[in-house]
Amino acid sequence: MDVNESLIFERAIQDAGAGVRWLRSQGFERVLLIGNSGGGAFVSFYQAQAEGLDIDSTPAGDPIRLVPGDLPPAQALVLTAAHLGRARLMECWIDPAVVDENELLATDSALDMFNPANGPPYSSDFLTRYRAAQTARLVRLEASTQADLRRLRSLNDGPRDKAFVVHRTLADPRCLDPSIDANDRTPNTTVWGPPREQNYSANSMGRFTTLTAFLSQWARCSRADGPTQSGADVGAGSSLRAHR
Numbered sequence: 118m119d120v121n122e123s124l125i126f127e128r129a130i131q132d133a134g135a136g137v138r139w140l141r142s143q144g145f146e147r148v149l150l151i152g153n154s155g156g157g158a159f160v161s162f163y164q165a166q167a168e169g170l171d172i173d174s175t176p177a178g179d180p181i182r183l184v185p186g187d188l189p190p191a192q193a194l195v196l197t198a199a200h201l202g203r204a205r206l207m208e209c210w211i212d213p214a215v216v217d218e219n220e221l222l223a224t225d226s227a228l229d230m231f232n233p234a235n236g237p238p239y240s241s242d243f244l245t246r247y248r249a250a251q252t253a254r255l256v257r258l259e260a261s262t263q264a265d266l267r268r269l270r271s272l273n274d275g276p277r278d279k280a281f282v283v284h285r286t287l288a289d290p291r292c293l294d295p296s297i298d299a300n301d302r303t304p305n306t307t308v309w310g311p312p313r314e315q316n317y318s319a320n321s322m323g324r325f326t327t328l329t330a331f332l333s334q335w336a337r338c339s340r341a342d343g344p345t346q347s348g349a350d351v352g353a354g355s356s357l358r359a360h361r
Contacts, residue, residue: 123278123330126341127175127183130163134188141189150191155206157199158343164194165346176332176339177266179277204255204339207323212288212316213250218258221284221317230290231313237294237304244290244297258283259336266328278327283335286323287316 133150140148152160166172166183167190174180200206214230217223226232228250235243262281269275291297292312295304307315315321323335332338340346 123280123327125175125179125329125333126159126162126339127172127181127333129159130166131181131183131187133160133163134167137189137191138187147192148189149193149195151195151197152199153197154199155203155341157196158202158341158346160191160194160196161343161346162341163188164191167191172340175329176336177329179329199343201344202339202342203323203334204337204342207286207335208251208255208337209248210287210289210322211251211254211283212285213247213254214288215254215285218261218284230288230293231316237290238296239290239294247290255335255337259332259338262328262331262336266332269328278329280325280327281331282325283323283331285316287312287321 137148137150150160150163152158167188170183170185170188172181173183212230214225214228215223216225226234228247229235230239230247239247265279265281269279270277287307287309289312292307293305295302305311309315309321318324323331326335334341
């Protein structure tokens with residue numbers, strides 16, 4: 118799944134179900150779903166709905182008209198290098214120093230992890246304020262997305278969706294401070310390149326999206342949430358702690 122496409126998870130599980138049904142029609146008795154990276158939360162969402170369908174719309178309120186036969190359960194899930202879900206990833210990576218969603222460079226220096234005055238290493242006080250501000254920004258984005266969607270859909274013959282940009286979505290202090298969730302990783306790196314460069318780049322995680330896709334993928338109302346769908350306990354000590 119490309120992180121920049123307009124993806125609605127509630128519709129994507131229909132596609133997955135079509136694939137499982139086709140395999141069954143070809144005589145396969147056991148079907149395993151493999152979820153890599155963000156696919157882990159996705160296949161968990163699929164299986165949870167296959168075992169007990171309880172949704173009839175997207176987070177944007179659009180009907181999806183699923184029936185149990187659309188989602189035959191798999192016999193097992195295989196998760197490889199899977200994170201907890203796009204919304205949880207966004208909450209840990211989004212830059213809380215952004216002070217204007219329409220201005221790439223507007224920054225609160227007191228919350229800027231790239232400001233040498235703040236670290237690394239980062240103090241526990243800074244990290245507490247930083248994580249709280251990350252959550253607050255994501256909550257604001259979800260609220261503004263929902264408000265914008267309501268405004269568009271209140272118009273006669275108005276559009277049902279709109280594209281927009283989420284600036285600076287790769288600012289996790291762990292990228293610069295290896296003492297946080299310590300392991301043998303190399304500081305000042307991400308899977309895509311230097312963190313500051315990726316944070317400010319024109320194309321990065323969740324950068325281009327739409328109102329409906331943001332709610333389904335990146336907002337806290339996203340249902341493609343690994344621990345929620347699997348019943349896992351993330352643990353209060355985790356930096357990716359449960360927020361539902």
